[in-house]
Structures are given as C-alpha cells and as structure tokens.
Amino acid sequence: MKDETGWRYYNYEDELVTSGWAHDRKGLVWLNADGYWDERTGWVDDHGEKYYIKDGYRQSSTWLKERSGWRYLGSDGRLVRNRWVKDRVGWVYLNANGYWVNRTGWMKVKEEWYYLKSGYRQDNTWLRDRVGWCYAGSNGRLIKNGWAEDSIGWCWLNKNGYWVKRRWIQYRGEWYYLKANGYMAANEWARDSRGWMWMNGSGKITKNRWIKYKGYWYYLKANGYMATGRQTINGKVYRFYSSGKWIE
Numbered sequence: 001m002k003d004e005t006g007w008r009y010y011n012y013e014d015e016l017v018t019s020g021w022a023h024d025r026k027g028l029v030w031l032n033a034d035g036y037w038d039e040r041t042g043w044v045d046d047h048g049e050k051y052y053i054k055d056g057y058r059q060s061s062t063w064l065k066e067r068s069g070w071r072y073l074g075s076d077g078r079l080v081r082n083r084w085v086k087d088r089v090g091w092v093y094l095n096a097n098g099y100w101v102n103r104t105g106w107m108k109v110k111e112e113w114y115y116l117k118s119g120y121r122q123d124n125t126w127l128r129d130r131v132g133w134c135y136a137g138s139n140g141r142l143i144k145n146g147w148a149e150d151s152i153g154w155c156w157l158n159k160n161g162y163w164v165k166r167r168w169i170q171y172r173g174e175w176y177y178l179k180a181n182g183y184m185a186a187n188e189w190a191r192d193s194r195g196w197m198w199m200n201g202s203g204k205i206t207k208n209r210w211i212k213y214k215g216y217w218y219y220l221k222a223n224g225y226m227a228t229g230r231q232t233i234n235g236k237v238y239r240f241y242s243s244g245k246w247i248e
Contacts, residue, residue: 019046021046030051039055044058049079059073060076072098082094084121090121091123091140093109101119104116115127115142121140142161144159156184164182197225206224207224227244
C-alpha cells in the first residue's frame with residue numbers, strides 16, 4: 001500500500017510490518033521502523049546482522065567493494081564474517097568486520113594456522129619460513145604432529161609444524177624412520193645404533209619374517225633387527241653372514 005510518504009506492507013493478518021523484510025515480485029525489501037520501504041542503497045542492521053540493499057532490494061551471494069576492502073554477502077544476504085569463502089580463484093578469509101584478509105603470510109584462525117598468498121589460502125603445498133619447511137593440508141591448515149604426503153612420499157611434521165629429517169619417530173605405537181631427505185623409509189633398509197631393520201611398504205618395522213632383497217634372503221627377528229650369525233627360527237637352525245644374507 002502506498003501513501004504520501006511511500007510504500008508500506010501489511011501481512012496476511014492485516015498487520016503493518018515494521019523493521020522487517022517483505023517479498024515483492026522482484027525480491028526482498030526492508031521495511032523501516034515506521035513500516036516504510038527503504039528504497040535507498042546501503043547497509044541495513046537486522047538483529048545484529050548486516051545486510052546490503054541496492055535500490056531497496058536485498059543483495060545476496062555477491063561481493064561488495066568499499067574503501068576498506070572487499071566484503072561478501074552470503075546466500076541469505078547476511079554479511080559473512082569470521083569465515084572462509086570460495087571464489088573463482090580459491091579460498092579467502094573474511095574477518096570479524098567482514099573484510100577480506102588480503103595479504104601474504106601466516107594467519108591464525110580458531111587456534112589453527114593458515115598461509116595466505118595475496119589473500120588466497122594455500123592448500124596441499126609446502127611452505128618455507130626462516131625455521132624450515134611446513135605443509136598446508138587439503139583444508140589449508142598447518143599440519144602438526146602428523147603425516148603429509150606429496151608426489152615423492154610421506155613426511156612427518158613435528159609439534160610446531162616443521163618437517164623432520166634423519167630421525168626415528170613413534171606414531172601410534174609403531175616406529176618409522178625419516179631419511180636424510182625427510183621422507184619416510186618404505187620397502188627399504190633403515191639403521192639405528194643396534195642394527196639394521198626392514199621398513200615395509202607402510203613404513204613400519206618388519207618383524208618375525210623372511211624377506212628377499214636383491215636375490216638374497218634375510219630374516220627379521222621379533223625385535224625387528226636383521227638376523228646375523230647362528231639363529232634358531234621356528235625350531236630350525238639357520239646361519240647368516242654379518243651382512244644378514246642367509247647362508248644356504
């Protein structure tokens with residue numbers, strides 16, 4: 001209904017709608033405290049949420065550029081804040097005021113670290129800083145106390161998120177060896193101060209098992225170490241060279 005001041009809206013119970021939204025044939029419009037359609041272009045506050053109207057109509061699923069930077073309106077028209085949003089290039093973060101954090105460097109979100117490059121989150125990639133190499137996982141989070149896999153193999157990231165090299169680590173009760181290049185030893189030999197061990201395809205120590213390597217048989221004892229000298233295995237005596245090769 002229109003009067004001398006402007007358009008007003010009455011609901012199905014013939015009540016005047018104030019400080020609320022109403023539909024017309026083109027979209028959602030905002031009715032102010034006096035019940036008049038706000039036909040301007042600008043921001044509207046509704047119950048602690050911010051919406052943007054253009055020529056009186058609520059905008060949604062779109063970017064807005066202001067002097068302070070870019071902001072994004074969600075599918076319901078609300079200003080997106082403290083959240084990740086994906087555009088045609090990648091994932092970006094909107095801060096508490098709804099502005100795109102458009103910079104390069106580390107950023108902490110809810111106790112997790114992420115790396116931005118020109119405002120875009122870096123996923124599934126290695127990153128290097130003054131201390132060493134780190135890895136951003138599939139969701140962009142810095143991996144800590146966990147494994148990361150790239151095109152070469154598996155690596156271990158310590159509690160600070162840095163790549164560990166030339167070291168034994170224990171994970172879920174199993175021991176793994178990180179080689180000089182930082183990649184987990186798998187289907188190959190690894191050594192500590194006590195002797196040689198065979199790391200299987202998943203990187204775990206092989207125990208109580210025969211393996212054939214380059215045409216020779218070796219036996220890995222219950223403690224995982226390569227057998228040498230005279231050994232009794234399943235009640236039968238075997239002899240091995242100091243290199244671990246079985247003397248047939």
